[in-house]
Amino acid sequence: MKFSDFVAVEAIRPNVAATTKEGVIREMTQSLVDAGRIAASELESIVKAIMKREDLGSTGIGRGVAVPHTKHPSVNRLIGTVAVSQQGVDFESLDGEPVQLFFLLVSPPDRPGDHLRALENISRQLRDDTFCKTLKEAAGPQDVWRLLEEADAQSIAS
């Protein structure tokens, strides 16, 4: 499950405006609507589902990273996007630190394998300090996209 398989490049937000957990989730979901990847009519339902998942346990898994996600019947394949907050957002993270890097995933209900492999890919890259640093310094969506493509290319090689 390469990044290029599921990240919508037009939805990447290297300088997200929102300063709250729900705000970021809403802004990222809206960016997927704007990118034509999810229907505008499903925005509220998806945001609500993601927030409900957050209630079970924050996806702010520490180290300034969060992976908000949900399954949703309106998508027929895994779709995701990336956002960066320069000032950091309180995400009720497990380590109490603000989050700067967000990977949002919306999966079809019946494909847990795809979801897990996307999480695997994201996690693997986020363990790399250089990856995180470069992501935080990305000036625009294309910089982020290039970084993800490089990560994809390296994982084929390894």
Add this chain to the structure above:
Amino acid sequence: MDQTHSRDFIVALEQGLHARPADLFAREAQRWQSRIEVVGNAQRVDGKSILDLLTLAAEAGTRLVVEATGPDAREAIDAIGSLFEQNFATDLAADAAPEQLESEK
């Protein structure tokens, strides 16, 4: 003297070891002094790190070996064993917000 205890587990979660069970596993592992490592899918990762655990991409049916090394290794393995025995369903109650916090919102 540090001892190593290890035990095999099969992932019985339908969705595999995804974010939430990885979180529960890591939190449990962090409670113990011992070093805790998980071996699966030809990888060895740090059991106290959610990111590490997620890189296993352990789907349902995957065999994982959990190794604990340290003064409380046996207890750590037992505690982690309980998580697997209850199929990570234990902590729904723990996740619920306490009443006092709710009234502050």
